Amino acid sequence: MLIQHPSLRLPITAADRVLLEIQRAIVAGEITAGSKISEPELAKQFDLSRAPLREALARLERCHLIERIPNAGARVVKLSTKGLLSLYQLRETLEGLACRLAAEHMADSEIAELRQLLDQHLSTQRVREGESYYQEAGDLDFHYRVILGSKNDYLINILCDELYYLVRMYRVQLGMNGPRVSRAFDEHKAILNAIANRDGELADLLMRRHIAASRRNIEKQLEQTGS
Amino acid sequence: MLIQHPSLRLPITAADRVLLEIQRAIVAGEITAGSKISEPELAKQFDLSRAPLREALARLERCHLIERIPNAGARVVKLSTKGLLSLYQLRETLEGLACRLAAEHMADSEIAELRQLLDQHLSTQRVREGESYYQEAGDLDFHYRVILGSKNDYLINILCDELYYLVRMYRVQLGMNGPRVSRAFDEHKAILNAIANRDGELADLLMRRHIAASRRNIEKQLEQTGS
DNA sequence: ACTGTCAACATTGTCGACAATTAGACTAAA
DNA sequence: TTTAGTCTAATTGTCGACAATGTTGACAGT
Numbered sequence: 001m002l003i004q005h006p007s008l009r010l011p012i013t014a015a016d017r018v019l020l021e022i023q024r025a026i027v028a029g030e031i032t033a034g035s036k037i038s039e040p041e042l043a044k045q046f047d048l049s050r051a052p053l054r055e056a057l058a059r060l061e062r063c064h065l066i067e068r069i070p071n072a073g074a075r076v077v078k079l080s081t082k083g084l085l086s087l088y089q090l091r092e093t094l095e096g097l098a099c100r101l102a103a104e105h106m107a108d109s110e111i112a113e114l115r116q117l118l119d120q121h122l123s124t125q126r127v128r129e130g131e132s133y134y135q136e137a138g139d140l141d142f143h144y145r146v147i148l149g150s151k152n153d154y155l156i157n158i159l160c161d162e163l164y165y166l167v168r169m170y171r172v173q174l175g176m177n178g179p180r181v182s183r184a185f186d187e188h189k190a191i192l193n194a195i196a197n198r199d200g201e202l203a204d205l206l207m208r209r210h211i212a213a214s215r216r217n218i219e220k221q222l223e224q225t226g227s
Numbered sequence: 228m229l230i231q232h233p234s235l236r237l238p239i240t241a242a243d244r245v246l247l248e249i250q251r252a253i254v255a256g257e258i259t260a261g262s263k264i265s266e267p268e269l270a271k272q273f274d275l276s277r278a279p280l281r282e283a284l285a286r287l288e289r290c291h292l293i294e295r296i297p298n299a300g301a302r303v304v305k306l307s308t309k310g311l312l313s314l315y316q317l318r319e320t321l322e323g324l325a326c327r328l329a330a331e332h333m334a335d336s337e338i339a340e341l342r343q344l345l346d347q348h349l350s351t352q353r354v355r356e357g358e359s360y361y362q363e364a365g366d367l368d369f370h371y372r373v374i375l376g377s378k379n380d381y382l383i384n385i386l387c388d389e390l391y392y393l394v395r396m397y398r399v400q401l402g403m404n405g406p407r408v409s410r411a412f413d414e415h416k417a418i419l420n421a422i423a424n425r426d427g428e429l430a431d432l433l434m435r436r437h438i439a440a441s442r443r444n445i446e447k448q449l450e451q452t453g454s
Numbered sequence: 455a456c457t458g459t460c461a462a463c464a465t466t467g468t469c470g471a472c473a474a475t476t477a478g479a480c481t482a483a484a
Numbered sequence: 485t486t487t488a489g490t491c492t493a494a495t496t497g498t499c500g501a502c503a504a505t506g507t508t509g510a511c512a513g514t
Contacts, residue, residue, distance in 0.1 A: 011297040011505080013467065039496070049469045050496090051278070058285045064381070070238040071475050071496055086379045093324045097316070152313045154291070158385060238475080240497065266466070276499045277466090298466055298505050 015052035018042075019059055026065045026076055027169045037066060037074040063165045077166075081222060084170055087163065088215040092208045094159055095143065099191060099207040102149035103200035111196050114145050118188055142188050146195070146207070174221050184210070242279035245269075246286055253292045253303055254396045264293060264301040290392045304393075308449060311397055314390065315442035319435045321386055322370065326418060326434040329376035330427035338423050341372050345415055369415050373422070373434070401448050411437070 022042070025031045037057070043050045057074055060066045068074040077083075106114075121142075147159045187210040194203035249269070252258045264284070270277045284301055287293045295301040304310075333341075348369070374386045414437040421430035 013297055015467080016297075038494095040494090051468055051470095054282075054496095055285065055467090058282065062289055064384075070240055070243075072477085073495065083380075086381050089324070089328070089379060090381050090385075093320055097320045101316070152316060153310075154313050154317050154390070157291075158317075158389075162385075163381070242497080265464095267464090278498055281466095282497090299507090300465065 013052065014048050015055040015059075018046050018048065018053060019056035021046065022056060022060060023063075023065065023165055026060070027165055027172055029169075029173045031076055033076050033173070034078040035076050037076065039073075063162050065165055065169065079170060079173060081219075084215070084218065084222070087166060087170070088211060088218075091159075091163065091167070092211045092215075094155065094163075095147065095211055096204040096208040098147045098150040098152070098155055098159065099195065099203040100200035101152055101155070102146045103195045103198050103203045105151040106149035106195060110145070110149055111192070114142070114149075114192055115196075117142065117145065118185075118192060121185065121188075146191070149195075170218060174218055184214070187213070240279065241275050242282040242286075245273050245275065245280060246283035248273070249283060249287060250290075250292065250392055253287070254392055254399055256396075256400045258303055260303050260400070261305040262303050264303065266300075290389050292392055292396065306397060306400060308446070311442070311445065311449070314393060314397070315438060315445075318386075318390065318394070319438045319442075321382065321390075322374065322438055323431040323435040325374045325377040325379075325382055325386065326422065326430040327427035328379055328382070329373045330422045330425050330430045332378040333376035333422060337372070337376055338419070341369070341376075341419055342423075344369065344372065345412070345419060348412065348415075373418070376422075397445060401445055411441070414440070 022031070031037075039050050039053055039057070043053050046053070057066065057068065061068050061074070064077060066074045066076055144160065147156055150156065187206065191203055191206045191210065194200075194206055249258070258264075266277050266280060266284070270280050273280070284293065284295065288295050288301070291304060293301045293303055371387065374383055377383065414433065418430055418433045418437065421427075421433055
């Protein structure tokens, strides 16, 4: 029951396919962070010409997964504490806004569906206690729906298309599967209640706290890891 | 004394040149809003092949000036009240955040330069009373510096690269040269003082108000014009 | 008159090759 | 040994042509 990604363009072209594949590989860390991207090599690897590949690279740059320098090539971004902090600063503000707008604009039916989703998460969570499933899919799915509920196209685009994959990259590569799962669930529930009560201000505040808590959790993980 | 645009990549390629040209033409309204973009036609017009042109189109899509549908072509975005509202909702939040961060991170020397810039604006404004110069260049230059002062790369990228041209497009095509100039100047001054006092919270608030006022001003203009 | 089908056209997506630029190795001089 | 310069090789930027897809108009059937 995955929600439709807004940027999924219906006529799927070769560039789209290779984009999704590379995106996944970078997020998963299969293409090492900081490593150079060779256009001819990737083209051969995916068995297509450089034209659609360059189209894909342009979109990878758009979601901050690679950095390109004219005439010098592209490199996979390197994760850093500074980058993580900047990213989460933005998310706190933007998803807070999304929450406030969602409280204003979400239809009652959408709110009901969101509640249903949370119930579903609860049961799944009980079954797979301690696994990273919730963080990987469930959490992001909840955030997704709230963002879409804001009904602000620019906001949706920035959060779901441009920052989303980077957030996932930090989570995946830092191994986010800690004990924050159950607490995060409670926070989601509180946010949903605020939205359902049409209390945009509270929803904003709770979402900011939720993301700040998530950030601190990752920072702790980062300290332990070293880098 | 224009400030360096962060996205100005040093080795300027053909794609860069045509991008800047089309960008300008769309913002200025020379390419009508809502009109279709023909790749072969534009390629002939700028006397280059379609490869760099498509690169330029990809970046135009990135800053929301055009919308592309696979296998069906690109269209210049249409301005709308809903879009304007969404855009300014975002700006209020994002530039507010930028202000708060700027109050924390700007060096004293940068603040001094910003004050100098405002003094310069004052004299220019007195000379060209009522003209749109201030709104066109000065105001944006002030906002630019504050955004850069936030030192948050993602935030800078979103505001300066992705939303900036769209904001200009609304301003230019709605003929923003009203009597808000002098009031805007005072607001800038108050924002700068808050930043200089390292009062991030106040700077945030003042910037939000400043942009909200600007939005109401444009909305009024939009009602008069009709659609 | 209206609708559905089909064919010709135009436009976009993709390809392989060439030109322009850069990175890296190697040489030579301080 | 270090450093500056040069040259080669590899990579990126650009080009023109072909394939795939979408659009437009005419035409036939209802």
